[in-house]
Amino acid sequence: xxxxxxxxxxxxxxxxxxxxxxxxxxxxxxxxxxxxxxxxxxxxxxxxxxxxxxxxxxxxxxxxxxxxxxxxxxxxxxxxxxxxxxxxxxxxxxxxxxxxxxxxxxxxxxxxxx
Numbered sequence: 753x754x755x756x757x758x759x760x761x762x763x764x765x766x767x768x769x770x771x772x773x774x775x776x777x778x779x780x781x782x783x784x785x786x787x788x789x790x791x792x793x794x795x796x797x798x799x800x801x802x803x804x805x806x807x808x809x810x811x812x813x814x815x816x817x818x819x820x821x822x823x824x825x826x827x828x829x830x831x832x833x834x835x836x837x838x839x840x841x842x843x844x845x846x847x848x849x850x851x852x853x854x855x856x857x858x859x860x861x862x863x864x865x866x
Contacts, residue, residue: 802846805853813847820847 813820824845831840 806848809850809852810848811850813849815847823847 827845831843832838834840
C-alpha cells in the first residue's frame with residue numbers, strides 16, 4: 753500500500769460495502785432465516801423466553817382482573833379488524849409487573865417530559 757489514493761479508495765469501498773450489507777443484506781437475510789424457522793420451534797423459543805423473563809424480571813400484574821379482561825377484549829377486536837378473513841396469527845396477551853422492563857417515566861421539568 754504505497755499509494756495513499758489506493759488505500760483511501762479501498763477504505764471507501766469497504767465502508768460502502770459494509771453500509772450496503774447492513775442496510776439491505778442483513779434485513780434480507782434475517783427475513784429468509786425467520787421464514788425458514790418451523791412454527792413449533794418459534795413457539796418453543798417464545799415459551800422459553802417468557803419462562804426466563806418470568807424467572808428474572810416479571811412479577812404478577814397489579815392491574816385489576818376486570819381491566820385486564822377489557823384490554824384483552826379490545827385487543828381481540830383490533831386483531832379481528834386487522835385480519836378480516838380470520839387468518840390472524842395465534843396470540844396470547846399477558847400482563848406482568850416489572851421494575852426492570854417496560855415503559856419508564858422520564859424526569860419532568862415544567863410540565864414537559866425530557
